[in-house]
Amino acid sequence: MQIRRRDLLAGAAAAMPRGAAAGSFDINSVRADFPRTRTAAYFDNASCHPLSVQSAAALHRFIEWNTNEVGEPWWPYWSEARQQSKALFAELINARPSEIAFLRSTVEAESNLLNGMNIQAEGGNVVTNDLHYSASIYNYKMRQKAGLDVRIVKHRDWQLDLRDFERVVDKKTKLIAVALVSNVNGYLCDVKALSQLAHAHGALLYADIIQCVGAIPIDVKAMGIDLAAASTYKWLMGLKGFGFAYIREDLQGTVVKPTQHSGGVRFNYAPWTTTPDPKQEDIGFSPVTGPGRYEVSYASCSGIICALESLKYIKQLGVDNIRAHSRALTGRLQKEMPRIGYPSITPPGNESPILAFATRDPQAAIARLKQAGVHVAMRFGNKMRISPSVYNSQEDVDRLLNALS
Ligand SMILES: Cc1ncc(COP(=O)(O)O)c(C=O)c1O
Known part of the structure; x- marks a missing residue:
């Protein structure tokens, strides 16, 4: 079977949920899009969201394309899918596509962003809390052991109290890190108040948004979020091992440096080239600019394909x-x-x-x-x-x- 680029794009266009209209959506149509509903009452989306038939179909087309003789090169579709998925994710959180990088894991992204901030060497501190994701807290505890000043605010009756943060944030605080929605009890924290507190002390606000993006409105600008990350297997209805990070444009490469290297290399000597340029160095290189500087190598093709379908689906439902x-x-x-x-x-x-x-x-x-x-x-x-x-x-x-x- 030959799969052509227009088949993939046509498939993507057909991804729209039926019956979606402004103000509401048709629950029966939506249920038909998630076959899991036929056998179970599945209420564990905060662990892992099922795939829609539209995402599954796109993945099948992708597998077909990879398995059999293909009619056209895959690169143009792939390149379009990358751009479209970043644009749709950016729109979902009111960011610019130039502020979105692909990631593999939410926890890994938070750790990488933190590494790029050089907080420990500059004598700064990080403030987080016990309703943040446990793997992130573990990460901060390990860094604390290695000498980073980490302050962990404890919840009160399963909520965070701004006054507890005010007590520990000071002029050396470089980052407040929270889960916008807690995986423990779904607590939605007042991120706007926390970002105001952070900014008043010259610090940044990181939000782990995996437990809410796609499920509740998020506006990183209005909420004052500087950095955020989410992989796609929860409310973005996608796959594990792929997601998106938001890095405020003016922080890229300056306050938050990339910690891995990504760029192009040019060889300026034979036999790589028949016309070496004596004014250029033997091995020239040009780093990637923009949010791609936080990405290394290929992002997951299946992750992007699936995310593209579900981002369209979410947009259509509203x-x-x-x-x-x-x-x-x-x-x-x-x-x-x-x-x-x-x-x-x-x-x-x-x-x-x-x-x-x-x-x-x-x-x-x-x-x-x-x-x-x-x-x-x-x-x-x-x-x-x-x-x-x-x-x-x-x-x-x-x-x-x-x-x-
Ligand atoms: C709040 C929160 N953050 C992060 C994660 C893990 O995300 P990832 O697998 O993308 O690192 C989870 C998983 O349950 C979570 O609930």
Whole structure:
């Protein structure tokens, strides 16, 4: 079978969810796009979001293209897909494409950005908190062991209090690092207040946005976020091992230096060239400029192809509609779960698609949910995390509540 570039692009155009309209979307069409909904009430999107049929089809076309004789070179499609996916991600968070780099992992990106800031050598400190992702906290603890001044704010009743940050941020603080939405209980932190605090002390604000980008509106400019990262396997409905970093344009290569090297090399001697230029050095090189300077080698083709489909899908549904949809489900769960014996550890009115509930008997609860075909996550011993997405319905919520009642 011959796959041509226009087949891939045509396939991409067909990726639009059916029935999406301003103000709402057709839940039945969306459910049809996620075959997983046929067999289970899947509420574990904060662990890993299922793929849509559109993304799966794009991946199949890509595999076909790689497996069989191809009609056309793949590079033009690939190059377009790279640009389009960066442009759509930038639009989603109100950044410019020139502020977006590809990444492999959220945690790795945070670590690399931190390395590029040279904070320890300059005697600076980093402020983070215990609702940040555990692998990131581990990273900061290891750096603390190696001499970096790290200050970890503890949550109070599963929320962060600005005053606790004010107490530890000082003129030597170079970075405040937070998860915009916590993977523990979905707590959405007041990132605007934290960025104001950071900026008032000459520091930057890093936000791990993996648990919210695609699910709630994010505006990095309005929120004062300087650096951010998210891979695509959660609310961007994509694959593991691929994602996007946001690096504010004026910080690139200056305040946040690349820590890996990416660029082109020119050989200026025979047999590489028949016309060496005596004025040029033997091996010349030109570094990549712009956000590509934070990328090394090829980004994941399958990651980009999948992200492109899902970014189009999310755009078509509309993030405000996505948020409104999950709010109806989380609102009901916040009300009903405590009534049947599961107190919430997510603050009331919290604007994220993730909730967590204290569970008296985690094993029994999981067994009952499994029996009913309902997927949730049990984390940190007894915290039941429920994270509905675009295809979850009120009937899914009924199923979950009935199983636990
Ligand atoms: C808040 C948060 N940050 C980071 C990660 C890990 O992301 P990655 O696999 O892209 O490093 C997770 C995974 O659950 C997460 O919940």
